[in-house]
Amino acid sequence: MQRSPYTPGEVTTFLPGRETHMRRLRSQMQHVADEGAFIARPRVYVGSRGVGKTSLLRYAQKVARERGLATVWITAGDAGLLPVLSAELQRLTRTWHSSAAQEIAALVRNLEFSLSIPGLGVSSGPGQRPTSVEAPGQALEALIGATASALHKKGGGLAIFIDELQAADRIALKALAYAWQHLRSQEGDDLPATLIAAGLGHTSDVVTDAATFGKRFEFIRLKDLSREAAYEALSGPAEGLEVSWHHRAVEAVLDRANGYPHFLQLWAHAAWEAAGSPDPGGTITAGAVEASEDEVLEQLDVFYRTRWGKATPAERDLLRAVAQQTSPTPRRADVAASLGKPTTAISMARRSLMDKGILDSPGRGLLSFTAPGFSEYILEYEGTED
Ligand SMILES: Nc1ncnc2c1ncn2[C@@H]1O[C@H](COP(=O)(O)OP(=O)(O)O)[C@@H](O)[C@H]1O
Ligand SMILES: [Mg+2]
Numbered sequence: 459m460q461r462s463p464y465t466p467g468e469v470t471t472f473l474p475g476r477e478t479h480m481r482r483l484r485s486q487m488q489h490v491a492d493e494g495a496f497i498a499r500p501r502v503y504v505g506s507r508g509v510g511k512t513s514l515l516r517y518a519q520k521v522a523r524e525r526g527l528a529t530v531w532i533t534a535g536d537a538g539l540l541p542v543l544s545a546e547l548q549r550l551t552r553t554w555h556s557s558a559a560q561e562i563a564a565l566v567r568n569l570e571f572s573l574s575i576p577g578l579g580v581s582s583g584p585g586q587r588p589t590s591v592e593a594p595g596q597a598l599e600a601l602i603g604a605t606a607s608a609l610h611k612k613g614g615g616l617a618i619f620i621d622e623l624q625a626a627d628r629i630a631l632k633a634l635a636y637a638w639q640h641l642r643s644q645e646g647d648d649l650p651a652t653l654i655a656a657g658l659g660h661t662s663d664v665v666t667d668a669a670t671f672g673k674r675f676e677f678i679r680l681k682d683l684s685r686e687a688a689y690e691a692l693s694g695p696a697e698g699l700e701v702s703w704h705h706r707a708v709e710a711v712l713d714r715a716n717g718y719p720h721f722l723q724l725w726a727h728a729a730w731e732a733a734g735s736p737d738p739g740g741t742i743t744a745g746a747v748e749a750s751e752d753e754v755l756e757q758l759d760v761f762y763r764t765r766w767g768k769a770t771p772a773e774r775d776l777l778r779a780v781a782q783q784t785s786p787t788p789r790r791a792d793v794a795a796s797l798g799k800p801t802t803a804i805s806m807a808r809r810s811l812m813d814k815g816i817l818d819s820p821g822r823g824l825l826s827f828t829a830p831g832f833s834e835y836i837l838e839y840e841g842t843e844d
Contacts, residue, residue: 459735463695464727466720469513472694475687476514479503479678483518483654490615490650491525496606498642498674500634500653502623504661505680506828507815508720511656514680515619518654522617527650528609533621539630540594543618544569547605550616558608565604569597573629594629595636602637603644606651615650623657624813628668635669659818659828660809679820682717682830691719692726700738710747714754716830721758728754762835765816773816774840776807780817780825781836787826 473480489495503511522529530546532539544566551559572594592600606616620626626634634653641649657664659679665672683691692711693703711729715722728750733742769777779793790808794801808825811817818828827833 460699460701460737462727462730462735463699464723464730466723466727469516470510470723471513471517471520472691473510473513473517474690474694475683476510476517476680479514479680480517483514484521486652487518487521487525487527487617490522490617490652491527494610494615494648494650496641496644496649497652498638499676500638500655500674501676501678502654502661502665503656503678503680504659506659506718506818508718508829509680509682510719511680512621515621515654515656519617519619522652526613527615527617529617529619531619531621534623534626534630538573539620539626540569540573540598540633543598543630544601547601550605551608554608556608558604558611562601562604562608565597565601568592569594569601572597593636594633595640598633599637599640602651603641603647603649606649607647610648610650616652618651618653620653620655621657623655624661624664625657626664631665631668631672635665635671635675639671639674658812658815659820660812663809663812663819683719683722684717685712688712688715688717688722691722695726696730696742699736701736701740701742704741704743706744707742707747710744714747718830721830724754724757725750758831759835761829762832765814765829765832766836766840768814769811769816770807773807773811776804776811777816777836778840780827781833786833787820787824790823790825793825 486497486501490497503514505511519529519531528550530543530550532542532546548563548566551562572592602616602618609616623631638653641651655661662672662675662677665675689708689712692708696703707729711722711725715725725747729742729747730736732750732753733740733746736742766774766777775797776793779796780788782796783793790804791801794804797804808817812819815828816832818826820826
């Protein structure tokens, strides 16, 4: 009996299909660590929940550490992001006994002070900013600049990772965009720093709504896995334990998971257990996949039901309308028209469903569900109720 090597619901370090992204991350971290480079464009990996964003971001953090960079990891959410970020930056300097540590502590207080003044962080025109106190963006610029330069003197650099960026508060997004925009122009200084984030599919809307400089962020969409990569995701971990998948079993899982990493892990894990958690030399057969089917379908039912349960009645109308379209990526305007409404009338429900990770916008003016099979679920079980 060997424990399943699959990772449903957990980040994974085995990332087939992401080789190009991993290569770029490695060369970027090398650039920062070896040449003291400031990476001018924050990079944001966007995509559906369950597509593998956090796993890739953790990989980037691992590479940064191996390169000797100091790393800060934040998951955006309920609390304001800037207080958490400044506390993390100060934590990096906790063991230092230099004047740099004192300077950074002062800059942290400065940032916290700028946040304590109501209205300061909220979008105000350049002319309206008080002159005696700094706005959070300026305070953050100074703090990050001082931290990166102090780390550089110690032979390192700074790598900041922010997960769930779409959930960050506007003040923080604005300040981050401002700080990064201004730090890039401090050319000639050695400011080894990089900012890498991940967020749901509409993160670019959220960021550019909050900050004009947000356009300078680089948004990279993570897609579902190709059949080849999905095949590797199944066979790789099994091979490591000297277990093989029968080709019909592989086909069965690939057909069911549709390249969606979250489902792939669920099916693979269940098949592994249904095969009796094989010893080295064992095989996973199509029979094992079949035997695990009821259990997985039950989990998928919970998965869909939970998402449906999060939607308000108005949002459910929109979900049904999307499910009824023939295209898997219908145009927003067509969906609205099928409800007899102008496009603007569905924009609130659409945004809310994106924040909840149920709907995605795979391209300009397009809509899609974030998980395969949700459309069928709605049409089959929920389309005619309530
Ligand atoms: N490249 C990959 N191949 C196979 N499985 C993956 C891959 N990336 C992530 N996973 C798996 O997919 C699921 C979702 O991963 P996670 O990184 O949490 O996604 P996200 O942050 O986008 O929600 C997890 O079960 C994880 O183990
Ligand atoms: Mg995640």
